[in-house]
C-alpha cells in the first residue's frame with residue numbers, strides 16, 4: 234500500500250529545483266522501498282505562489298522556473314502571494330523550506346515554519362535562518378505537530394552531522410566539536426595554496442559558479458557560524474544564537490605568502506568552527522587555524538567538509554564528505570521528508 238505525502242515547497246532555487254528532480258527520478262524508489270508517493274501541492278518563490286490540492290507536476294514547474302518563470306506566473310499561480318500566505322492555505326503534510334537564508338531575521342522561512350507547525354504540518358528545513366533565530370521556539374512548537382521538524386540538510390548538506398549527533402552518540406559526553414563546514418571557503422584556500430592571491434581565487438570561484446556574487450556569508454565565516462549554532466542547540470543541548478559565536482573571523486585576511494611560508498613548516502590553514510566546553514559551557518568560535526598536516530581536519534580538502542566529535546566513550550569520531558552542487562542537499566531534504574513520514578503520528 235502506498236502512503237501519499239503532500240509536500241509544499243518554499244524556494245525554487247538550486248536546492249528546490251534539485252528536489253523537484255529527485256521527486257521525479259526517485260519516485261519508483263520511494264514507492265517500492267518506502268511505500269511513499271510525494272505529491273507537490275504548493276510552491277512559492279519570490280514572485281508568488283501556486284497551489285493545487287490535486288498535485289502540481291514537478292517536471293513542468295521545474296521547466297517553467299528554468300526558463301525564467303516563477304511560481305507567481307505558473308499556471309494557476311498567484312503573483313505576489315507570500316510564502317507564509319501559501320503555507321497558511323496549502324493542503325500539505327510536510328513543508329520543505331529552501332528559501333534564501335536571511336541572517337537578519339530568518340524570514341520568510343521563520344514565518345513559514347511557524348505557520349506550518351501551527352497547522353500541524355511537518356517542517357523540513359534546508360534554510361538555516363529559522364533555526365539560528367528561533368531554535369527553541371520551533372523545536373517546542375514541533376512537539377505538538379503531527380510530523381515534527383527536521384533539518385539535517387542545514388549542516389554540511391548530505392553529511393548526516395545532526396543525525397549522528399542526535400541519534401548515534403548515545404550517552405556520550407561530547408567535550409569538543411571541531412569542523413570545516415563551508416566548502417566555498419575551503420576550496421578558495423586550497424586554490425591559494427596552489428598559487429594566486431585571495432582575490433584571484435575568489436574571482437575564479439565566482440567564474441566557476443562555486444562562489445556567490447556576494448560571497449560574504451561564506452568567506453567571512455557566517456555560514457560556518459550558522460552551522461555551529463545549529464549543532465550547539467541540537468546536539469550539544471546548549472541554547473545559542475549567532476551572538477554567542479565569538480569571534481567570527483573569515484578567510485579574507487589570509488595571504489598567499491603566509492600559506493606558502495607555513496606550508497614549508499608542515500602547516501595548512503583551514504576555517505575551523507569550534508565548540509569547546511569550558512567551566513560547564515561550550516565556548517563557540519569560527520576562525521582560520523594553522524593545522525599540522527597529520528590532523529584529520531587538515532585532510533579535509535577542496536570541496537570537502539568535515540567534523541570531529543571528541544567523546545568520552547565513543548572515541549574521536551571523524552567524518553567528512555566530498556559533495557558538489559545542490560543535489561546532496563536536496564537528497565538530505567528528501568531523507569528528512571521520508572524519515573518524518575515514517576514517524577508515527579503523535
Ligand SMILES: NC(=O)c1ccc[n+]([C@@H]2O[C@H](COP(=O)([O-])OP(=O)(O)OC[C@H]3O[C@@H](n4cnc5c(N)ncnc54)[C@H](OP(=O)(O)O)[C@@H]3O)[C@@H](O)[C@H]2O)c1
Nearest residue numbers: 244245246247248278279316331332333334359360559562
Ligand atoms: N545550495 C546548497 O548546496 C545549499 C546547501 C545547504 C543549505 N542550503 C540552503 O538552502 C537554501 C536554498 O539554497 P539555494 O542554493 O537553492 O538558494 P538559491 O538558489 O539562491 O534559491 C533561493 C530561493 O529562495 C527564493 N526566495 C528568496 N526570497 C524569497 C521570499 N521572500 N519568499 C519566497 N521565496 C524566496 C528565491 O526565489 P526566486 O527564485 O524567485 O529568486 C529562490 O527560489 C538556502 O537557505 C541555503 O542557505 C543550500
